[in-house]
Amino acid sequence: MDGDREPALLADLDQWARCRHENTALIPGRGVQLTWDDESPGTTGTVRPDGTTVRPDGTVRPDGTVRPEGTVRPAGLAFDRWGRAYRSRPAEDRIDVIRDGETVTLGGCRGLFDRPRGLAVDDGQLLYVAEGGTGAGRVTVHDVWADRVLRRIPLGTRSHRRTRTVDVVAVGDRAYVLMARPARILVCHGRRGPLPGPRPSPPRCRGPLTPLRIAARPDGTLLLLWRRPGTPYSVVTTVYGDMVAEAAGATDLTVTADGTLFLGLGDGQPFPRHLRQEGDRTELEPVDATGYDGGAVAAAPDGSVAFTTARGIGRTGGPAARHRATGRVVTYRLDSGAYRTRWGRLFLDACIPPRTEVRAGFLTGDDDEPPADALPWQPADRGSFTIRRPDLTPPLPSMALLDAVGTSDGFRPLLRRPTGRETPWAQIPANDRYETYESPVAAPPGRYLWVVLELSSGTVAATPRVRALRVERPGHQLLRQLPRAWSRIEGDADFLQRFLAPAEGMLHELDARAARRDVLVDPVTVPQEALTWLAGFAGLVLDRRWPENARRALVASAYRLFRRRGTPGSLAELLGMYLGREPAIIEQWRLRGLPGGLLRGPAGPDPDDPAAAVLGRMRVGGTTGRTDSGTASAVEDGYRTAAHRFTVLVHDRLSAEQLGVVRAILDLHKPAHTVYEICESGSGMRVGSRLHLGLTSVVGPGARWGPAVVGRVALGGDGVVGVPATGARVHETSVVGEVRVG
Structure with missing residues (x-):
């Protein structure tokens, strides 16, 4: 039975956009969901240059105006690679460093900075501070690791006495400084610069605008937040003036790693979100930002979005939108390729929270011509998507047929599949909230099929989401194996088709799994629950503390690694599979040599003199030192302390669990006569622990x-x-x- 049917599929945004939508939103990566009200907190809509806000449907808000303008409190917020947050307080001329709930002042005192506003940390862990105090402003470069000021860059000129430093953003190892009056961008690179950057262009036909903030997309594209002086009207554009988003009263912006744009709106208002994909911009649901003081917004290293509060920093919460109660999606015509086809089962990849529901209705027909009263196409309320070749879209169903389904009990609930996907050996990732739901296609035979999905919610805070739709074509053929008299009447045939569908579906899936049993011996495609079984063929006992991808890589490389088990290269590769980055393994006998170099003080040549300064175990080369009568004993001591010993240099800080896994790997795979030591480099190299210039550190x-x-x-x-x-x-x-x- 394997391969006797192929599904009709709707999964791509282009496919969903060709369907008819009613009170729904089309969100990239999520699929179809209920739209939210235009009066939801944090919803931006479209802001006209005159200050009025327009809903997505083209109507103006009842009051004809935007929400009141929030108080703009310029501030800065940035994170370094260790997760420390830097929050500027311009009124107090200081910058707070926040980590693990503790707050200290950068530099140890106030007054080190002159009205610090924008903050940015580059890849070299240099903190750039845009200061907007007296004069034309400046940028201070601060080394966050050494905790010292490296440089202060004055940015004023005699020709532009009113120029002000507004904000700064880091892209790689460079910082882009935004200046106002006139608008310009300067580039700083550590101790280099400032150099002229791209010339910012305001959007056309928007009146006088002043740059307020600067941000950068993951690809390095610069975004600017412009605001009309004295009004809440604000827009976001690229540095060349291309429109990105419009908002009322926006005070700051940031872009996360997935390209989502977050806008800060006034005091405590939810943050609007915009996602750009394939040239189209989609407004996502606003998220809660309780406590936001109108200052700064920044993307944290852990993927969350942080913002400034009166006490320090806060994090965004869940969606703050109020969703519609019901919505509907009508698909375009699906073709089975044969007339009088009995369609099989419907499968939906959906996320259906409690108090929400998704039901399905079906329409079939054999007429090749489009219906005379075809349902007109209607795009999604939110998440407009540019359709490629709309003239190739199959027709929508007849309005008369659709009304018949809506007035009768034609919509059926869905059953969640306890076994997951119907695809052979397909596994649902642990972080995927979408599950597979199933329903038989309850409709007369026909070559063409239309699916009607009805989404409903009993709470405004939640919405069901449908990401993909699959329909079997044709259904099972068991009726051909039964006496013809049992299915001669259409009603009897329909009953038997639906009655036998669950049992036949289980048999069909077992048959499909048997036909694809080759995936069980492939470490890349084997289901997670069978990975331990596959590892047993290589004599491996997998550690559940390893990530799944690392366990698969270990099984795939087991025979190759075991041929050179116990070698430094094999140990480094094993540890690299678990840690994500191979550590350095230093065998002590390679560094044995003669006594290392001593940095002597003024006391004398005696090596035992306590006045002689010894720089940890720092050894430049392998034989640097003075030959004397103690050479023989030093060599003997070298064998005792260096032979059969090695050090594992891990390029990160390890948690307690990671350290336990690393020790378990070394204990199991190292030679039995060797002794090891684990050295974590952490934030940087440590002189006095395991520093070997040219070998482990530069x-x-x-x-x-x-x-x-x-x-x-x-x-x-x-x-x-x-x-x-x-x-x-x-x-x-x-x-x-x-x-x-x-």
């Missing part, structure tokens, strides 16, 4: 800066090892001679 980023020339730079006098911008330090106040490391 001081400075490399060739970007000019080299030190022997004879022109006095090492110990005016030379700096590395680049101060990176902030690498031997100690809080350690200075080797007069040379700073970092």
Whole structure:
């Protein structure tokens, strides 16, 4: 029975957009759902240049005006790679550093910054502070790791005395500084710059606008928030003036990693969201932002959106929209390819929260010509999508047939499938909230089929969502195996078709699984519950603490890795599968050599003298040192401390569970006679723990800066090892001679 039927599929946005929508919204990645009211908090609609707000259906709000303008409190909010939040307080001339509920002042004192407004942290962990105090403003570059100011960049000119520093955004290792009066953008790169950036262009025919904020999409495209002075009218455009979104009273904007634009609206109002996909812009449901003070909005490293509050920072909550009670989607004509076809089962990938419901109705026909009274097409209320070749869309059903389904008991509830997808061996990811629902197609035989989905909700806070639709064509053929007299009457045939459908469906799915049993021996496609069974063929006992993708990679590489089990390369690859990045494995015997280099103080040549300064275990090369009578004992001690020992350098901080898994991997796969040590690099390299220049650590980023020339730079006098911008330090106040490391 495998392969005797193929489904008719609706899953793409282009397909859903060709259907008729009533009180529904088309959201990328979610499918079809109930739309929300235009008066929902945080709903922007369309803002006219005269200040009035227009609903998506083209009508003006009853009051004819937008919501009152919120108080604009310019502030800044940014995050570094360690999750620390930096929140500026312009009125107090300070920046707060917030982590794990604790708040400290950056730099340890107030007054270090002059009315700090915009904040941004680049990939090099440099904090750029846009200061809008006296004069024309400036940008301060602060090293967050070394906790010191690297540079202050004045941005004023004599020709532009009224120029003000407005905001700053980081893209990679560069910072784009937004200036106002006139509007311009400058580029800063650590100690370089400022250089001229792209020239911002306001949108056309929108009147006088002033740039208020700047943000960047994941692809580096710059977005600007413009506002008309003295009014709440504001728009978001690209740096070249292309319209992105309109809002009333917007105070800040940010873009998350998936490209979703969040707009801050006034004090405590929900945040509107806009998603851009394939050139189309979709307004998503606004999210709750309780406590927002109208200051700054920023995307956090964990994927959430944070905002400033009176006490510190807050996070956005769930949707704040009020959804419609009912909605309907009518699909275009689906073709089975044969007349008098008995359609099979309907499958829906849907998310149906409590107190919501999705029901399905069906219309069939054999007429090839479009219905004379075909239902007119109507787009979704929200989430407009540009249809490619709309002239190729199959016709919608007859209005008379649709009215018959609506007045009779033609809509049937859906049954959630306890076994998941009907596709052989298909698994629903753990983070996927969409489940598969099933219903038989209760309609007379016909070549063409129309599906009517009715969405309803008993609460304005929730809505059902339908992401994909599949219909079997044709249905099962068991009626051909029964006596013809049993199905000669159409009513009897319809009853038997539906009565036998559940049992035949189970047999068909078992047959399809048997035909595709080859996926059980493929580590990439094997179902998760059978992965342990497959690993048993290689003698592996999988650790459930490993991520699923790491367990699959381990099973796929088991035979290759076990051929060189116990080698540094095999251990590094095993650990890299779990950690996502291969660690460095240093065998101690490779660094044995003679005693390492000593940085001596003024006390004398005796190595046992406590005045001799020893820089941890730092060894430059392998044989640097002084040969004396203690060489033989030092070599003997090297065998005792270095032979059969190795160090695993992990390029991150490990949690307690991760550390336990790493130790379990090493205990199981290392040679039995060896001893290991785990060293976490964490935030950076640590001198005194496991620093080997040229092998495990590199001081400075490399060739970007000019080299030190022997004879022109006095090492110990005016030379700096590395680049101060990176902030690498031997100690809080350690200075080797007069040379700073970092």
